[in-house]
Amino acid sequence: MLRESVRRFAEDVVGPKVREMDENEMMDPEIIKSLFEQGLMGIETSVDHGGSEMSFTSAIIAIEELARVDPSVSVMCDVHNTLVNTVIRTHGTQEQKEKWLPLLAQTTLGSFCLSEPASGSDAFALQTRAKKDGDHWILNGTKMWITNSYEADIFLIFANVDPSKGYKGITCFLATKDMGIKIAKKEQKLGIRASSTCSLAFDDLRIPAENIIGGEGKGYKIAIEILNEGM
Structure with a gap:
């Protein structure tokens, strides 16, 4: 039933806009809104948190059917569900789940920010880097090739709080665009062009x-675990 439902949605709602979105290199906001309305942006999120409370297999089926019609839409849905939602659902506190999961399931696109220009392979x-400042952390740095970043309002950002510890200093922070995240550059790509891929800049980004x-220093473990599952 899920496969048939998503297939109809992809063919009837997404299909007519595929060429225009690809040529404009821009995701139609109505497509994003429709994905939320169809319950496809909180597939594994519990009903209590505004989601559809389905399985990981359900997420695979939905993304597969979207990809048949437009890979750009499927990538956006995939990253939002299997990376952003899963990190918060799996590693967030109860308070964080109650605050952020309903937004991510119903209205607000998320982005997963790991890659950087100087990281290479x-x-x-x-x-x-992130430095403690009272009850906040101050982030400075850049990210590159970040999916969903042009349209997103919630960002999971990986930064090192103690470089002397190497990867054990990497920590995952949740920030919102209105905190001062700057979209530095939107990449022009050869394919999957409606899916945004941008560079981001953080200049004294202040995060509670x-x-x-x-937890501090748990970012490496979180990223490895989630990337192995979601990608």
Whole structure:
């Protein structure tokens, strides 16, 4: 039933806009809104948190059917569900789940920010740094090739709080665009062009300490675990 439902949605709602979105290199906001309305942006999220409370297999089926019609839409849905939602659902505190999961299931697109321009093949050689300042952390650095970042309002950002510890200093922070995240550059791509891929800049980005996901120094473990599952 899910496969048939998503297939109809993809063919009837997404299909007519595929060419226009690809040529404009821009996701139609109505498509994003429709994905939320169809319950496809909180597939594994519990009903209590505004989601559809389905399985990981259900997420695979939905993404597969979207990809048949437009890979750009499927990538957006995939990253939002299997990376952003799963990190908070799996590693967030109860308070964080109650605050952020309903938004991510019903209205607000998320982005997963790990890769950096200087990291090369080692995605965990992060140059983005975070320093404690009272009950906040101050982030400085850049990210590159970040999916969903042009349209997103919620960002999971990986930064190192103690470079002397190497990857054991990497920590996952949740930030919102209105905190001062800057979209530095939107990449022009050869394919999957409606899916945004941008560079981001953080200039003294101030994030509440309560927005650390999973605890200090746990970012490496979180990222490895989630990337193995979601990608």
